[in-house]
Amino acid sequence: MIRVVVADDQELVRAGFAMILAAQDDIDVVAEVGDGAMAVGAVAEHQPDVLLLDIRMPVMDGLEAARRVCATSDTKVIMLTTFDQDDYVYDALYAGASGFLLKDVRRDDLVHAVRVVAAGESLLAPSVTRRLIADLTAARRPATPSSATGSERLTALTEREREILALLGRGLSNPEIAATLVVSEHTVKTHVSKVLAKLGLRDRAQAVIAAYETGLIAAGGV
Incomplete structure (x- = not known):
């Protein structure tokens, strides 16, 4: 319930x-x-x-x-x-x-x-997420929950976790990420959880923002 x-x-x-x-x-x-x-x-x-x-x-x-x-x-x-x-x-x-x-x-x-x-x-729907976050992070970029710079934050992630974060930033759902990487949805969920934990993020919404703020995805380039 x-x-x-x-x-x-x-x-x-x-x-x-x-x-x-x-x-x-x-x-x-x-x-x-x-x-x-x-x-x-x-x-x-x-x-x-x-x-x-x-x-x-x-x-x-x-x-x-x-x-x-x-x-x-x-x-x-x-x-x-x-x-x-x-x-x-x-x-x-x-x-x-x-x-x-x-x-x-x-x-x-x-x-x-x-x-x-x-x-x-x-x-937020993927289309809204891409438009909104790209536009606003390009314009505003406030301080992130972590005091580290974007590149320093990304060093905490494995190569696969960076891939996951980039796909989250593009607004993909777990099934879409699984299809893109040719892995199971369970594997995707595990990677998403690790990304959130390592970057100190509350949920996927903040992960989308982090993908832009760290420079993993170029604002406006999606």
Whole structure:
């Protein structure tokens, strides 16, 4: 069962998302809250698998709430917003979020997003990932979680792990990576886990960013 907390300051939006998710046999909505501080508290109390979190909220905004949740728990965060702006997506990913949705998301896509993120995958579609991360890392390149330079970070990886990271950066799924490298999906999952651990990354979304920040993939060249 996937345990979910829904955090949004608009009661109707919050209730609507909660109702859609609670109707699924494999999802349990354990709390609904109306601001970022309450979201952080609900995560501490209920330890959900996924936090559905609005970016703009009173008391504490969603980005700060995401940073605190991701720093102190294993809960995966999906950010919600009515604003389709790249900066929000970028900041959300750097806050530690595993996914990003606009509030006009379709019912089926919302449910799919929760399941995908709960399973440890990133939410952004490959085409969105390539365009967004290439454009933004080329323009902004903030400090990475590691103090090491890009080349120094890559020395921690084996040649095969670098291949895996590059394919992650291009937005490929595990089955696509397996087909490209002619290995099993289990082998791919093992390599992905090692890449994340060695680079100190939370999930695949951050691995995509790391592929560009380390220079493994040239921004805008995908």
